[in-house]
Amino acid sequence: MLVLQPLNARVALAMRAFGLVLISWTLINNKPAPSGSGRGLVIAVLLVLAVAAWVAWTVQSHGPRHTPADLFVLAGAGGLLVAASPKGAGSAFAFVAVATAGYRLDLGRALAVATLAVFATALGILLYDQAATEVLAYGLGLVAVLLAGTNVRQTVNRADEAELLLAQVQRSREEQLRSARLEESARIAREIHDVLAHALAGLTIQLEATSTLLEAGAERTVVLERVRRAHALAREGLEETRRAVGVLRSEGLSVPDALEALIADYRSSAPAAAASLSIGAGAARLEGACALAVVRVTQEALTNVRKHAPGASVTVELDADPAADGDVVLRIADGGRPGRPGGFPTEGLAASGGGYGLPGMRERAEILGGSLRAGPDGDGWLVALRLPAAASGDALTAGAGGGT
Numbered sequence: 001m002l003v004l005q006p007l008n009a010r011v012a013l014a015m016r017a018f019g020l021v022l023i024s025w026t027l028i029n030n031k032p033a034p035s036g037s038g039r040g041l042v043i044a045v046l047l048v049l050a051v052a053a054w055v056a057w058t059v060q061s062h063g064p065r066h067t068p069a070d071l072f073v074l075a076g077a078g079g080l081l082v083a084a085s086p087k088g089a090g091s092a093f094a095f096v097a098v099a100t101a102g103y104r105l106d107l108g109r110a111l112a113v114a115t116l117a118v119f120a121t122a123l124g125i126l127l128y129d130q131a132a133t134e135v136l137a138y139g140l141g142l143v144a145v146l147l148a149g150t151n152v153r154q155t156v157n158r159a160d161e162a163e164l165l166l167a168q169v170q171r172s173r174e175e176q177l178r179s180a181r182l183e184e185s186a187r188i189a190r191e192i193h194d195v196l197a198h199a200l201a202g203l204t205i206q207l208e209a210t211s212t213l214l215e216a217g218a219e220r221t222v223v224l225e226r227v228r229r230a231h232a233l234a235r236e237g238l239e240e241t242r243r244a245v246g247v248l249r250s251e252g253l254s255v256p257d258a259l260e261a262l263i264a265d266y267r268s269s270a271p272a273a274a275a276s277l278s279i280g281a282g283a284a285r286l287e288g289a290c291a292l293a294v295v296r297v298t299q300e301a302l303t304n305v306r307k308h309a310p311g312a313s314v315t316v317e318l319d320a321d322p323a324a325d326g327d328v329v330l331r332i333a334d335g336g337r338p339g340r341p342g343g344f345p346t347e348g349l350a351a352s353g354g355g356y357g358l359p360g361m362r363e364r365a366e367i368l369g370g371s372l373r374a375g376p377d378g379d380g381w382l383v384a385l386r387l388p389a390a391a392s393g394d395a396l397t398a399g400a401g402g403g404t
Contacts (some may be wrong), residue, residue: 016058019092020051027081027088039128043084047356050077055098068109071097073224075113079120084137089371091138094121102149114146184362192273199237201303202269205310206230229268234267250401255279255286258295259316266302266314274313283320284329290387293364294330298374300361301383309336312380328370328387336380361385 026107027047028034034044043057053073072333074097094117101113121142122135180372210226256279263277286294298316305312313335320328365372370387 004205007152007396011057015376016054019096020054022158023089023092024051027090030087032085043081045375046077046081046084046090049073050081050090053092054096057096068101068105068113071105071113071293072100072116075101075117076120079122079138080124082121082134083124083130086130087386091121094138094142095145099145099149102151103147103153106288107150110146110150114142117142147175170350187361199233199241202233202265203230203237204308205269206233233265233269253287253291253295254266255283255291255294255318255320259283259318262295262298262302263316266306268307270311274310276315278315278317280319285319286320287370290328293368293370293387294320294328294385296364297330297361297383297385298332300358304383305332305334305381309334309380311338326389328385330383330385332383334380336378 008319013213027043032039032043034040034047053070056070057074078090078093078095078097081093098117101110107111118139121162122136125132125134206226206229210223210230213223213226223367259277259279263275267273267275302314305314314401315333317331362372365387368387370385373384375382
């Protein structure tokens, strides 16, 4: 009957009904047959009990729970029928009960059902004075059936556990993919913000200056120079966008060249402002996620100076030597506006932007295991980035594509 477990309910029901009819037919059409007295009465009573238990077993087999009462009745009736009707197939009741117990019940109750079947068989053989060797033969057969049922149950359980584990692994992979997509979205958002904020801030400054010159009646050549400068900034913005795409694709990035270009751009946008750059000898060896973080933080800090302290002096210092296993330290300080600590005006360009610059810089630092501090410094503002030496190593370089 174990072969019926994988079948659908209708097919299993039909086969169980056929099995019951076949077993009952062998008991009814053999001698001694069921009757109203003597040994025939015993067979009749046992057959009725076995049929009732078989029906209950059939009904419960596809239910959510299974009580062992029907199996105990089947085991007892089948064991007694072995001797009461030796030519019938009553022993099938006992074997079905033991096999089902091994498959559906815990080991303790399954052993109890098997023990009852063996005891009933031995009792019937003793009562009807049959060969004692039959007890041993039936006992071994019942034990074998019990082991088979238990083995099938364990196999099914292992298959269920493997399926559950596979489903958990699949869910885990889906969560990892979802997390990777979210990280990539955040990374692209930071790049877009950094590139556009820098380019558009410069354009806004030039356009505001051009508007002021026009209102003041400035000469045509002066206004045209400002327009040309705005045009150049637009071209530089496009070029910076191309470079950002290249970095997103893990193409090379030279930190010294990028910082020098940012300082040159700042000087051109504020000719009267002093801007100094100090780069350590090992900065050229920075690459990957670490290099990108240094450039983007510098870019964002200079953009914020343009927005909040236009014309302020700026100092950029980078101390980085990956070969010496020292931390990468970047400092961007501006002179601010005298009398206004951290001088932040609210008019004009300062009111622009979405407010994602500082959180984006902190995210870059934290992803690489570093830290970022930004706050007032005298009359100006200081941005300090610190990254561990490991951030510039090959491990993070290889993972830069999904980390920033």
